[in-house]
Amino acid sequence: MIxxxxxxxxxxxxxxxxxIAAFLCPFxxxxxxxxxxxxxxxxxxxxxxxxxxxxxxxxxxGTRVYVFGASAINLAVPLDSGGIPIRIIFTVDAMSALMQIxxxxxxxxxxxxxxxxxxxxxxxxxxxxxxxxxxAGVMGMVSTGDLFNFFVFLEILSISSAALIAxxxxxGTAVEAALKYFVLSTIGAMVILIAIGIYYGExxxxxIAVIASRMQFTLxxxxxxxxxxxxxxxxxxxxxxxxxTPDAYSMAPASITAMLVVASQAxxxxxxxxxxxxxxxxxxxxxxxxxxxxxGVLSMVIGVTMAIPQKDVKRxxxxxxxSQTGYMLLGVGVGLAVLGNQSLMDAFGYMAMEGGIFxxxxxxxxxxxxxxxxxAIFLRIGTRNLNKMGGLGHNMxxxxxxFIIGALAIAGIPPFNGFASKLMIYESVFAFNPILxxxxxxxxxxxxxxxxxxxxxxxxxPKLPEYENVKEAPAPMLIGMAxxxxxxxxxxxxxxxxxxxxxxxxxxxxxxxxxxxxxVLGGA
Amino acid sequence: MRMSKIVRTSADLLYPFILIFGLYVVLHGHLTxxxxxQGGAVIATSVVLxxxxxxxxxxLAMLRKVVYKAQESAGLILFIGTGAAALLIGFPFFYxxxxxxxxxxxxxxxxxxxxxxxxxxxxxxxMNIAVGIEVWGGLAIIVLCMLSSLARERT
Numbered sequence: 205m206i207x208x209x210x211x212x213x214x215x216x217x218x219x220x221x222x223x224i225a226a227f228l229c230p231f232x233x234x235x236x237x238x239x240x241x242x243x244x245x246x247x248x249x250x251x252x253x254x255x256x257x258x259x260x261x262x263x264x265x266g267t268r269v270y271v272f273g274a275s276a277i278n279l280a281v282p283l284d285s286g287g288i289p290i291r292i293i294f295t296v297d298a299m300s301a302l303m304q305i306x307x308x309x310x311x312x313x314x315x316x317x318x319x320x321x322x323x324x325x326x327x328x329x330x331x332x333x334x335x336x337x338x339x340a341g342v343m344g345m346v347s348t349g350d351l352f353n354f355f356v357f358l359e360i361l362s363i364s365s366a367a368l369i370a371x372x373x374x375x376g377t378a379v380e381a382a383l384k385y386f387v388l389s390t391i392g393a394m395v396i397l398i399a400i401g402i403y404y405g406e407x408x409x410x411x412i413a414v415i416a417s418r419m420q421f422t423l424x425x426x427x428x429x430x431x432x433x434x435x436x437x438x439x440x441x442x443x444x445x446x447x448x449t450p451d452a453y454s455m456a457p458a459s460i461t462a463m464l465v466v467a468s469q470a471x472x473x474x475x476x477x478x479x480x481x482x483x484x485x486x487x488x489x490x491x492x493x494x495x496x497x498x499x500g501v502l503s504m505v506i507g508v509t510m511a512i513p514q515k516d517v518k519r520x521x522x523x524x525x526x527s528q529t530g531y532m533l534l535g536v537g538v539g540l541a542v543l544g545n546q547s548l549m550d551a552f553g554y555m556a557m558e559g560g561i562f563x564x565x566x567x568x569x570x571x572x573x574x575x576x577x578x579x580a581i582f583l584r585i586g587t588r589n590l591n592k593m594g595g596l597g598h599n600m601x602x603x604x605x606x607f608i609i610g611a612l613a614i615a616g617i618p619p620f621n622g623f624a625s626k627l628m629i630y631e632s633v634f635a636f637n638p639i640l641x642x643x644x645x646x647x648x649x650x651x652x653x654x655x656x657x658x659x660x661x662x663x664x665x666p667k668l669p670e671y672e673n674v675k676e677a678p679a680p681m682l683i684g685m686a687x688x689x690x691x692x693x694x695x696x697x698x699x700x701x702x703x704x705x706x707x708x709x710x711x712x713x714x715x716x717x718x719x720x721x722x723x724v725l726g727g728a
Numbered sequence: 729m730r731m732s733k734i735v736r737t738s739a740d741l742l743y744p745f746i747l748i749f750g751l752y753v754v755l756h757g758h759l760t761x762x763x764x765x766q767g768g769a770v771i772a773t774s775v776v777l778x779x780x781x782x783x784x785x786x787x788l789a790m791l792r793k794v795v796y797k798a799q800e801s802a803g804l805i806l807f808i809g810t811g812a813a814a815l816l817i818g819f820p821f822f823y824x825x826x827x828x829x830x831x832x833x834x835x836x837x838x839x840x841x842x843x844x845x846x847x848x849x850x851x852x853x854x855m856n857i858a859v860g861i862e863v864w865g866g867l868a869i870i871v872l873c874m875l876s877s878l879a880r881e882r883t
Contacts, residue, residue: 209815213815213820213821216815216820216821217815220808220811220812220815220821223804223808224805224808224809224812227801227804227805227808228801228805230797230798230801231798231801270820270821271820272820272821272822273814273820273821273822273823273824274820274823275819275820275823276820277820
């Protein structure tokens with residue numbers, strides 16, 4: 205049915221399709237605006253289809269290895285290279301496939317939304333070009349099996365996101381936010397580059413599998429670990445390196461903010477990949493696990509307490525994003541803290557990791573949805589200030605429904621997906637340390653309180669005279685939101701099926717370092 | 729705000745030479761130090777030289793933004809297209825299908841000390857050329873955009 209050519213080359217096509225589409229976009233834009241929109245949406249749809257195809261392959265047939273530029277696709281170790289993979293290799297295991305599914309789903313919903321949300325702006329060719337580059341960056345980051353390549357895709361992602369944050373110049377405020385993001389990303393990327401240099405100097409390799417198989421955890425490796433952890437924790441917006449998120453998330457167009465959430469999670473994926481695949485049990489997993497847990501708890505508490513007094517709706521949501529990142533760090537951190545202890549892993553470690561990873565998926569969906577609703581409101585009334593809103597529920601009914609779904613999901617109310625993953629985190633973390641679990645629940649209650657307030661001030665109350673004739677958001681935006689809302693509900697109604705089919709293989713792929721190494725290096 | 733006639737004339741005279749030197753660095757990227765990016769940057773300096781010598785308004789007729797934008801995209805398409813072409817003939821992405829094929833850049837590299845055989849290395853020179861075109865366009869666009877905002881401030 206699907207040609208073998210596509211299934212064979214799907215990891216490469218995943219990068220190639222958005223890149224080619226991005227570079228052709230300025231030319232297509234010369235023909236007509238409609239052709240450009242169809243081109244961008246079509247390219248994104250194709251990328252998503254390839255991502256799903258590849259994910260299906262990976263989940264059914266195991267880790268996929270794709271070697272760039274070799275004479276055969278799976279020739280990871282050339283015969284005359286002395287057992288070292290010399291080329292750029294994409295290693296797509298279940299965890300990478302899961303991240304690709306997230307990026308593909310959110311990316312497609314967002315581009316549908318962008319078609320009408322950005323219609324009245326200038327420079328749309330560059331918008332779509334940068335957007336597709338961003339997709340290529342995320343896809344590359346989560347698929348690559350090569351540390352230097354990871355850095356390259358991280359830079360592609362940072363530069364295109366920085367340009368998109370500044371896309372609405374907004375009297376310079378957006379540019380300021382973009383500059384802040386750009387400077388911090390560059391510092392982060394340089395720090396990662398230093399760490400990569402350390403690995404390369406020490407192990408003569410850049411391939412993650414090779415470094416993992418030779419890892420000795422010397423002092424240099426400890427320094428490299430600290431550098432990578434600090435940089436990637438900054439990129440995923442965890443406290444105390446969260447200060448760029450409110451600016452960047454609130455000043456970017458709403459569609460881009462939804463993608464920035466995915467981008468942050470790609471960094472989170474990078475962090476987990478380094479911790480679990482590169483180091484695994486060679487390091488003192490309990491200590492590093494507790495560091496991750498501390499980062500997580502700090503992010504949760506500080507994020508939510510900073511969110512409550514905010515008056516700008518997108519800034520408020522950005523602080524909630526910081527807070528939700530804390531849940532993922534907490535869940536996976538607990539898994540990391542008991543790594544290597546099989547009985548504790550079976551008792552609650554795997555479940556905590558599954559909860560954390562499930563929360564990554566859920567967060568991308570409901571947070572994306574919430575940012576898109578905020579964008580729809582901004583499009584119609586032109587302000588993000590909560591004090592100036594009110595009574596919009598009369599005119600924007602669908603947006604209101606989507607907002608309710610997103611808000612209840614982020615607060616962890618059944619039957620939405622946030623509940624499913626948070627419950628997994630509460631249960632497993634309670635077995636590890638009850639206090640952490642209680643903090644997580646309190647944060648969840650504060651989240652609910654905050655969103656009740658936001659919901660009330662945006663949608664409830666009588667119609668305000670200035671918003672008498674506000675219209676519902678245009679159809680493509682509603683479709684984009686509906687895609688995410690449907691996933692939020694579906695994952696909330698059938699969490700067990702989702703966890704069994706998608707999350708458990710991903711968590712095991714992350715823990716099982718040996719499988720990752722042997723997928724690249726052969727049965728060694 | 730143009731410079732004196734001496735500067736303008738020498739800039740005009742130097743322009744083709746810098747251009748040719750940059751193109752040389754691009755084309756010999758697989759043999760000598762340098763390559764697409766470096767060569768492209770050298771060519772872009774020729775653009776900067778002309779802009780410095782003349783004024784922004786003067787050069788707008790000569791150096792057109794549209795052309796550089798098109799160049800930027802075209803270079804990138806050539807690069808990714810070369811990588812993708814390998815897929816079409818049944819090899820992995822970025823496979824060097826031109827090397828030792830006898831076609832363009834397809835001669836085998838001679839062993840031992842030699843003055844350098846230009847016609848070797850397969851797709852690597854093609855990609856150098858692509859990067860050269862892209863960097864030329866990209867850097868020129870950056871300079872022109874910075875200048876246009878400066879010009880706007882002055883008026």
